[in-house]
Amino acid sequence: MQAIKLPGWMSGISSANSRSLAAPILIIMLLAMMILPLPAFILDLFFSFNIALSIIVLLTSLYTVKPLDFMAFPAVLLVTTMLRLALNVASTRVVLTEGHTGADAAGKVIEAFGHFLIGGNYTVGIVVFVILTIINFVVVTKGAGRIAEVGARFALDAMPGKQMAIDADLNAGLIGEADARKRRSEVSQEAEFYGAMDGASKYVRGDAVAGIMVTVINIIGGLLVGIIAHDMPFADAVKNYTLLAIGDGLVAQIPSLIISIAAGMIVSRVASDSDVGTQVIGQLFAKPQVMYITAGIIGGLGLIPGMPNLVFLLLGGGLAGAGYMLGKKAKEAAETGTAGGPAGTGGGGAAGAPAAGGGAGGTAAESEEATWNDVMAVDTLGLEVGYRLIPLVDKAQSGELLKRIKGIRKKFAQEVGFLAPPVHIRDNLELKPSAYRITLKGVEVGTGEAYNGQYLAINPGMATGTLPGLATTDPAFGLPATWIDASLRDQAQGMGFTVVDAGTVVATHLNHLITTHASELLGRGEVQSLLDHLGKESPKLIEDLVPKMLSLSALQKVLQNLLSEGVHIRDMRSIIEALAEHTAHTQDPNELTALVRIALGRAIVQQLFPGNAELSVMTLDNRLERLLMQALATGGADGAGIEPGLADTIAQQAALATQQQEALGVTPVLLVPGPLRPLLSRFLRRALPQLKVLSHAEIPETKTIRVTALVGNQ
Structure with missing residues (x-):
């Protein structure tokens, strides 16, 4: 009779049923x-x-x-x-x-x-x-x-x-x-x-x-x-x-x-990490000194008349022999470690190699060779706190900063369009007790002090009177502020101050820096994750563009250009469609960025002027505009042809016009011709980060433009 062989899944079910x-x-x-x-x-x-x-x-x-x-x-x-x-x-x-x-x-x-x-x-x-x-x-x-x-x-x-x-x-x-x-x-x-x-x-x-x-x-x-x-x-x-x-x-x-x-x-x-037998043998019989002393005591008992001399002497001799073998193995291990130290470290040719290998024999046996595991990865985002701020990041002590950081990342992903890397938090005893430091790829990008248990009263410009406490400035936006006791919180709010606790101060500062450095946080991994996420809904759109028409690195550069100017990349579908339309004509990331900005014009304007049909903007004086167009033609796209005196005049007048716009409660926006927009945006971004430069092509036709200031008419 021929045996019947069950399929694999049926045998698996049979095995599971038998166990149950x-x-x-x-x-x-x-x-x-x-x-x-x-x-x-x-x-x-x-x-x-x-x-x-x-x-x-x-x-x-x-x-x-x-x-x-x-x-x-x-x-x-x-x-x-x-x-x-x-x-x-x-x-x-x-x-x-x-x-x-x-x-x-x-x-x-x-x-x-x-x-x-x-x-x-x-x-x-x-x-x-x-x-x-x-x-x-x-x-x-x-x-x-x-x-x-x-x-x-x-x-x-x-x-x-x-x-x-x-x-x-x-x-x-x-x-x-x-x-x-x-x-x-x-x-x-x-x-x-x-x-x-x-x-x-x-x-x-x-x-x-x-x-x-x-x-x-x-x-x-x-x-x-x-x-x-x-x-x-x-x-x-x-x-x-x-x-x-x-x-x-x-x-x-x-x-x-x-x-x-x-x-x-x-x-x-x-x-x-070991079983009981390994623990007992490795810890109870690990020290030669213990074996020697025990052997001496047992051997001494064997020399007393009336004792079972043979048994005690045999046991004492065995313990002494075991101690000798343990000491010999330890000595051999030390010699092996000492001999291997200089050879391993000196072979690399580093300047510090002889010092690294020339330690004492006892410590060389315990040290291990350097491996790739010793190379520590740099945290993309880091938050270091002094010891008095540890309760803010310790949930066991009712610290709410961890929840706020989680909320910051979620809000950033919803508004900006990609998920920021996790924030690695650690204490740093080298900092002041109430200080904190925010790092980006291992480099400090922000620092400040927050006093746990106190409140920061920030003057938004409309507060009246003064408050007793430590005068300082808001670490995120540089506004004048004062650290006050909790008992003065209601009084400060009544005087027009914005009052926040220490955890909110740190979280706000971190959120501001993450938003400011969004372009640096967008790596190739994040770009690929964006494409994978969009590819679930529109796989054909992604396949036709990356990498057939545009490389992943070029796409990353375009997205970083947008983020560096504060443009959100939530609408990835429009960005991909615009790139797919224009990559056949140019592969330059800067030119592609300008074309994508036009496609995102409605979103950019909505971000700067939410709910406004009339846009209050600044423009260039006609003479200054002609001079800049000539400088662009002679100096190239980087604007190297702008004279230093002219550049200084533009910066001063743009700063003055920006202050006037902010005093009126209007977002400072400079409207310029398309060819000048990248030049002036890069030029003014460092001195006036709050000033946004738009081109005429980025303004939707449904919007009305009202010029409130001219740059270069003085």
Whole structure:
């Protein structure tokens, strides 16, 4: 008959179903063992399996690195306890019904353990059995239960702090969502594990008590059954039933003791990257000095008359030899490290190589060779705080700055059009206690001071009066401000000041810098993510442009040009369509940027003049406009032909006109011809970042233009 081979998915389902049925089948078997009579051979088989199972559990606990690697242990503890109790019930039935037939009535296993322990003396057998039970109940199980109880309490108490630490790492960008979910799961599983172990240890303690009671009941019940029901002589009844009862109890108590030791191993070990055996050998027998001193003490005891001299001297000599071998290995390792140091460092030819390799032999053995793991990546965005500002970034201390930073990134993504890199937060003891520093690609781009517990009263230009406190300036926008106590908050708001707390000061400064340096935050990875996101809706549009018509680096440059002038890139569809239309004629990123700006004209104007049909703008005087067009023609697109005197005049008059526009409450916008826009935008951006330069082609036809100032008419 030909065998039928199941498909892979059907075999997987079959395997999964068989595993899910294992627990119900096991429980049914345990109940059946308590109710149905079992022959002696089946009892031998189950008793042997119980011993083997206990050994497997013990070895698994010894080779477990951390408790959560054996999360099923509480359930295993319950199942093994119920298995022993079921075997006790089944063997008790056989002992009481068939015990009069001989010592092998309940199987060979019980008979063998009974003969081995009793050895012809029932008193010794009973005493040894009781001692084993007391050891299991009083020492091992009680200690393991106490450790599990304390561990569960500490795990529950530490859970909020661990969860907050995970949230802080996630918000700071140190870990991802998947790692955070995994760590949260481990924290909750750890608390549940110790709580389950605390309860499961009660099963083992109850099992030890039940073992003594079952053994006593078997002896008394067996004597009564043998003498009354089977007319056995008292001596024969005592011999048979005591042997069977002690053997039955021993077969159950030895696996129980092994399981209890495994439970103690699981809950008493400290989690590390190695198992218990490696920890013990590596830490207990690691120091030659300890071995030498112990050898001297044991050897000294061996020289005292009346002591077991040979045993002590042999043991002392063995310890001394072990100490010598440990010292020899340590010396060889030190020599290897010293010899390898200069060779490894000197081969690179660096100026500091000899100093790096010429250390003392003791420290060279502990140092490791430099690897690529020593090269630390530079954080794209970083926030360093002094120690007094740590509560602002510690969620355990009600610090809300982490939530605000998360909100800043979300708002930035919604408004600007791409996701900013995570902000890596760390404390820096080199800073002033209340200072903070914001870094971009490892370089400081902003710094300031924020006083936790106080409020910053900012004068927006309309506040009246003065406030007692530390005078300063707003770190984000440079407005005059004063740090005041919390009690003056309502008074400052009544005087017209804008009052914010320390966390808001840092968050506002960070948000301003992220927005200002948006073009530097847009890397190739972010551009590719933008394309992937847009490609889900319009895959053909992306495929036709990148990289067939335009390279990824050119697209990145165009987007960076837009961001550097404050133009949002949320409308990526319009940007891609404009590029697809014009890349066949030019590949210059600057020219493509100008063409994209025209396509985004309505959005640019809406961003600068929200809800206004009439645009109040500044323009160039006709003579200045002609001069600049001539300079552009002679000096190239970079404007190198502009005379220094003319450039200084343009900067001064543009600054004056900008101040007038801001005084009127109007966004300062300079409207120029298209060819001049890139030139004047780059020229004026550094001195007047608030001034926006637009071209005539970028203004929608539906808008009305009102000229409020002329640049160059003086």
